[in-house]
Amino acid sequence: MKNILLPTDFSNNSWNAIKYALALFKGEQCTFHLLNVYTPAIASSRFMAASFEQGTFEDGARIHSERGLERMVRRIKNVDSASGHHYRTLSSFSLLVDAIRDTVEKHDIDLIITGTKGASGLKEVFMGGNTVRIIKSIKNCPVLAIPQSFEFxxxxxxxxxxxxxxxxxxxxxxxxxxxxxxxxxxxxxxxxxxxxxxxxxxxxxxxxxxxxxxxxxxxxxxxxxxxxxxxxxxxxxxxxxxxxxxxxxxxxxxxxxxxxxxxxxxxxxxxxxxxxxxxxxxxxxxxxxxxxxxxxxxxx
Structure with missing residues (x-):
């Protein structure tokens, strides 16, 4: 069984990459690991009166992340009928690349599938910044980048x-x-x-x-x-x-x-x-x- 990592920020862009992954491995035995990373703005803590409030803020971000992943799994199951597909959710208080690196090691990931944005406005770029960072930083796992408008x-x-x-x-x-x-x-x-x-x-x-x-x-x-x-x-x-x-x-x-x-x-x-x-x-x-x-x- 293959382990596929699907980083998601709950955007249409990441949903498109998830749909591609489901179609690509339609006939395969797979576990899809859905990863959402939340990083509350630490800088805002200096405006808070007590660390308790900071902790409350982080708890709120974690709950939002976990609930978002639960909704995402329900959405996937509505469109994916493959019997060999299984899903795991991972909510991480971390930076994106660090969380992906840890997940690859811990869950024996075979492939990372991520959505990528193209050029925006007047700034023409190779791909979205997050995708470039993943490609440059993850040295031991293949990465499959899916353009935001690409249909399988x-x-x-x-x-x-x-x-x-x-x-x-x-x-x-x-x-x-x-x-x-x-x-x-x-x-x-x-x-x-x-x-x-x-x-x-x-x-x-x-x-x-x-x-x-x-x-x-x-x-x-x-x-x-x-x-x-x-x-x-x-x-x-x-x-x-x-x-x-x-x-x-x-x-x-x-x-x-x-x-x-x-x-x-x-x-x-x-x-x-x-x-x-x-x-x-x-x-x-x-x-x-x-x-x-x-x-x-x-x-x-």
Whole structure:
């Protein structure tokens, strides 16, 4: 059984991500952990006469959080009839990223699914600030970010963005492979180049291993020229090929890191029109969180 974490602030944005999660794992045995974080304004305590009042304020926030989660579970059960789905509620007096990190460890979470907001007003951003913080801070669990207006579509076309400069392990690719198998999807490996040129020997080796790992599913390799920025290029690629899910591995100098670096976030417009799956790198001694019924062996 998979453990899926669904952070929620009870907004329409987070409800849309929850609906996507329910549809994505419709035929799977899952426990959905709904997490709401409440952080009363500590600064206001200096205007309070006694600590008792501060405690009362925190109790009120906790009750509001717990009742909101109860209403959310009732709302979910009204739309989700899957017998294999179970729900747990988690109310936390904490900062969002800290609460998510603790929950991932404590409840053996396989995947975090969160809603994300695009650009607002004149400020164009990569994604909502909370989503960027989660991606940058959570290093041991895949994150699936769902745009606020995106309605579930079975991901029959999945793009995997890579520059072939890094060797991927089968454990790191497992969430991508399993997703493709679940929906009989095609994986389109997309390599963005500033100028089109032949791959180096290292890149050729990494591409060969990547194709070997992806052998169980239909896959193709696309090399595209960079248009203004990697993010804008990927946006156009996914739009032209009607991609339903974009996947990337998060490691040093990766596309994800480049796009979530603060100065880049502020000047590059990348509106996530489709869900984005960010897979963490697994260093030496780090066990994969994503549960799979298959072994990680591969024939060479």
């Amino acid at each position: 579509a079975a991901p029959s076309e999945i793009a995997f963005a890579t520059d072939f400069n890094r060797f991927y392990t089968i454990s790191e690719l497992r969430p991508l492979l399993d997703m493709a198998k679940m929906f009989n999807a095609v994986i389109r490996i997309v390599h963005v180049q500033y100028e089109i040129k032949a791959l180096t020997e290292l890149q050729q080796f990494n591409l060969g291993m990547l194709r070997k790992y992806l052998r169980p599913v239909e896959h193709y390799v696309h090399t595209v020229s960079e248009l203004n920025s990697v993010s804008k290029t990927l946006e156009m690629f996914t739009d032209e090929l009607d991609i339903h899910l974009l996947a990337m591995l998060n490691y040093q100098h990766s596309y994800v890191e480049r796009m979530t670096r603060e100065p880049v976030v502020k000047r590059v417009a990348f509106h996530t029109q489709i869900p984005l799956l960010v897979i963490p790198e697994l260093g030496m001694g780090v066990s994969p969180r994503w549960k799979s019924s298959e072994t990680d062996a591969v024939s060479h």
